[in-house]
Amino acid sequence: MLNIGDCALQAHVVDITTLDVDAIVNAANTSLLGGGGVDGAIHRAAGPDLLRECETLGGCATGDAKITAGHRLKARHVIHAVGPVWHGGERGEAELLASCYRRSLGLAREAKATSIAFPAISCGVYRFPADDAVRIAVQTVIDTLPHAQSVERVIFACFDEAMYSRYQAEFERRL
Numbered sequence: 001m002l003n004i005g006d007c008a009l010q011a012h013v014v015d016i017t018t019l020d021v022d023a024i025v026n027a028a029n030t031s032l033l034g035g036g037g038v039d040g041a042i043h044r045a046a047g048p049d050l051l052r053e054c055e056t057l058g059g060c061a062t063g064d065a066k067i068t069a070g071h072r073l074k075a076r077h078v079i080h081a082v083g084p085v086w087h088g089g090e091r092g093e094a095e096l097l098a099s100c101y102r103r104s105l106g107l108a109r110e111a112k113a114t115s116i117a118f119p120a121i122s123c124g125v126y127r128f129p130a131d132d133a134v135r136i137a138v139q140t141v142i143d144t145l146p147h148a149q150s151v152e153r154v155i156f157a158c159f160d161e162a163m164y165s166r167y168q169a170e171f172e173r174r175l
Helices: 037-046 048-055 093-110 130-147 163-173
Strands: 002-004 007-013 024-030 063-069 077-082 115-118 153-158
Touching: 002 115, 002 130, 007 130, 007 163, 024 037, 024 093, 037 048, 037 115, 048 063, 063 093, 077 093, 093 130, 130 163, 153 163
Parallel strands: 007 153, 024 077, 024 115, 115 153
Antiparallel strands: 002 007, 063 077
């Protein structure tokens, strides 16, 4: 755990769809209509009303995010963030990934969320190097928290022990 002002940053090996938080972030694709990995799991757990709501949003650009209700999830909101596909780092991937975290925290603030959970955006089929993604995620959250005063708890939901260890190492590096 890492405390930044009044906010606790935590990492857990957990299924993000089971978390009882104000908002979970979905590692979405540009259509927002579901897919594989975290995106598919969130859509399945939230039920068909999530897809119907997403159909009204007109998609989402890479690096941006949009918010919906949580529907059947414990989370009140789902923030759909579209991370970049890794192309070797020469197409602005790092800035686009950072933008996902900034936009998600901005939407959380607008929704008056006190707790938010992030998956490892772009680290699955989008092939973003995990060590770089973790560093960008933690740094961007720390930099953005002063503008998202309502947020008191940030959870990085890790899909395995290796990802959890990366977050723990990043937290320790900042102590």
